[in-house]
Amino acid sequence: MSLVMRKSPIEYFNAAKWIIRRECRYLSNLPEVAENSEVVEDKPPKGRKPRFLNPTLQYRHVYPEFLPDPNPKFRNSLREKLERADMLKRRSQVDIPEFYVGTILAVTIADPHAQGKTNKFVGICIERKGCGLRAEFTLRNVIDHQGIEVRYELYDPTIQNIQVLRLEKRLDDKLFYLRDALPEYCTFPIDMDPEILPEGSPVPVNTVQVKLKPRPWLERWERQELKGVSNIEEHLKEKDRVRRELRKTPWEKFDLMKDYRKTIPIEDQTEIWGEVYNQLQQMRVSRKKMSKQRTFTAPKTQLG
Amino acid sequence: MLRNLLNRFKSVPSCGFHTSPCLNEVQLLTRLRVVDNSEIGKRAMAEGKPPKIICVYNKKRIGYIGDRVMVAIKGQKKKGILVGLKQTQNVKVPKFDSNNVVLIDDNGTPLGTRIHVPIPTILRTILKEKTHAKGADYTKLLSIATRFV
Numbered sequence: 001m002s003l004v005m006r007k008s009p010i011e012y013f014n015a016a017k018w019i020i021r022r023e024c025r026y027l028s029n030l031p032e033v034a035e036n037s038e039v040v041e042d043k044p045p046k047g048r049k050p051r052f053l054n055p056t057l058q059y060r061h062v063y064p065e066f067l068p069d070p071n072p073k074f075r076n077s078l079r080e081k082l083e084r085a086d087m088l089k090r091r092s093q094v095d096i097p098e099f100y101v102g103t104i105l106a107v108t109i110a111d112p113h114a115q116g117k118t119n120k121f122v123g124i125c126i127e128r129k130g131c132g133l134r135a136e137f138t139l140r141n142v143i144d145h146q147g148i149e150v151r152y153e154l155y156d157p158t159i160q161n162i163q164v165l166r167l168e169k170r171l172d173d174k175l176f177y178l179r180d181a182l183p184e185y186c187t188f189p190i191d192m193d194p195e196i197l198p199e200g201s202p203v204p205v206n207t208v209q210v211k212l213k214p215r216p217w218l219e220r221w222e223r224q225e226l227k228g229v230s231n232i233e234e235h236l237k238e239k240d241r242v243r244r245e246l247r248k249t250p251w252e253k254f255d256l257m258k259d260y261r262k263t264i265p266i267e268d269q270t271e272i273w274g275e276v277y278n279q280l281q282q283m284r285v286s287r288k289k290m291s292k293q294r295t296f297t298a299p300k301t302q303l304g
Numbered sequence: 305m306l307r308n309l310l311n312r313f314k315s316v317p318s319c320g321f322h323t324s325p326c327l328n329e330v331q332l333l334t335r336l337r338v339v340d341n342s343e344i345g346k347r348a349m350a351e352g353k354p355p356k357i358i359c360v361y362n363k364k365r366i367g368y369i370g371d372r373v374m375v376a377i378k379g380q381k382k383k384g385i386l387v388g389l390k391q392t393q394n395v396k397v398p399k400f401d402s403n404n405v406v407l408i409d410d411n412g413t414p415l416g417t418r419i420h421v422p423i424p425t426i427l428r429t430i431l432k433e434k435t436h437a438k439g440a441d442y443t444k445l446l447s448i449a450t451r452f453v
Contacts, residue, residue, distance in 0.1 A: 113428045119453070121453060149398065152396060156395070
């Protein structure tokens with residue numbers, strides 16, 4: 001009995017440690033190897049706190065395009081450095097806000113084809129991809145019962161304004177299933193008003209689960225383990241369920257090497273964030289000041 | 305037991321063929337969606353017999369945005385202009401959920417009087433380039449559009 005008693009706290013501690021490590025590996029873009037060494041260094045759990053508070057590493061979610069492509073074929077340290085400098089220059093010209101997949105955005109571009117020479121599109125961000133100056137995002141909306149998607153480059157010089165209308169995340173990394181979902185899930189009015197979050201609050205996660213239209217679908221959604229779809233089982237046949245079981249790859253989440261190849265090591269990340277952190281922070285602060293001034297003056301003009 | 309194991313391995317479907325996503329190209333016999341309010345187009349869509357492409361008027365024979373096509377619609381041959389494609393488009397050019405067409409006659413005058421879906425703004429430039437002084441004038445299509453994206 002005493003043995004069991006003595007054993008269990010250690011086991012609990014080990015399990016907790018394992019879970020924490022797992023979780024922060026998923027949250028972070030960091031490989032297990034780098035974290036392992038750190039865990040060994042500071043065994044008491046209190047010692048780990050400062051790392052979470054390290055602001056430079058939090059930026060990997062806010063500015064994911066500053067991290068280079070992890071594929072070694074495409075790595076070139078000089079080009080990456082030059083690109084980062086260019087990105088900062090572009091960011092000093094135009095306000096590129098923090099947004100995630102699932103955020104509703106309004107993008108205004110200078111369009112030589114349009115009559116007023118500007119073109120505004122409102123939609124939900126369904127994917128973000130690419131790194132460096134090639135970073136892209138895709139907006140989707142349903143206008144006049146017609147689904148429309150527009151792909152934009154984040155550092156395109158023709159972009160005049162990117163406005164976040166509703167800052168939130170969704171349950172999945174990519175929302176391509178909205179193409180097969182009922183149209184009300186991606187219908188947003190063009191003249192939508194921005195919703196302002198109170199300062200310092202975390203980005204809310206929208207846990208809405210969409211309903212898919214009956215088949216045929218564009219992709220095999222049942223095999224992708226989507227969290228944001230509610231009625232996927234209704235449309236499946238026995239055959240599809242069998243195929244899904246056969247195609248499952250439950251070992252993949254334990255594949256450390258795969259994770260390592262997909263991510264940038266912590267040493268490289270600290271170097272990159274150390275290079276751009278100060279300027280990004282300055283820009284943020286100055287933008288905040290500007291927006292405060294603007295919000296302060298706006299009601300006056302309305303009253304007058 | 306060994307046989308059992310072998311059977312198990314066999315039952316996992318092997319992927320011996322190419323599985324890249326389809327290109328959604330607009331080519332011969334592609335079904336289109338008529339998006340104007342012309343009588344023939346409306347009736348064809350209501351009956352569930354959308355028009356089929358029988359010719360794409362360019363060298364590649366694959367339709368891109370703004371290309372002229374000939375369609376077979378309700379037993380007739382009509383010309384049309386592609387105003388929205390499913391295919392992946394360039395940056396800043398909208399991609400639609402369906403392949404849209406607007407029916408025109410030989411002079412480029414649209415058969416309908418209104419287009420009830422948004423039209424990409426890039427069509428302004430494309431159609432202007434395709435219009436010649438003495439040939440057909442395709443820019444008439446732009447004046448019946450209700451909304452641009």
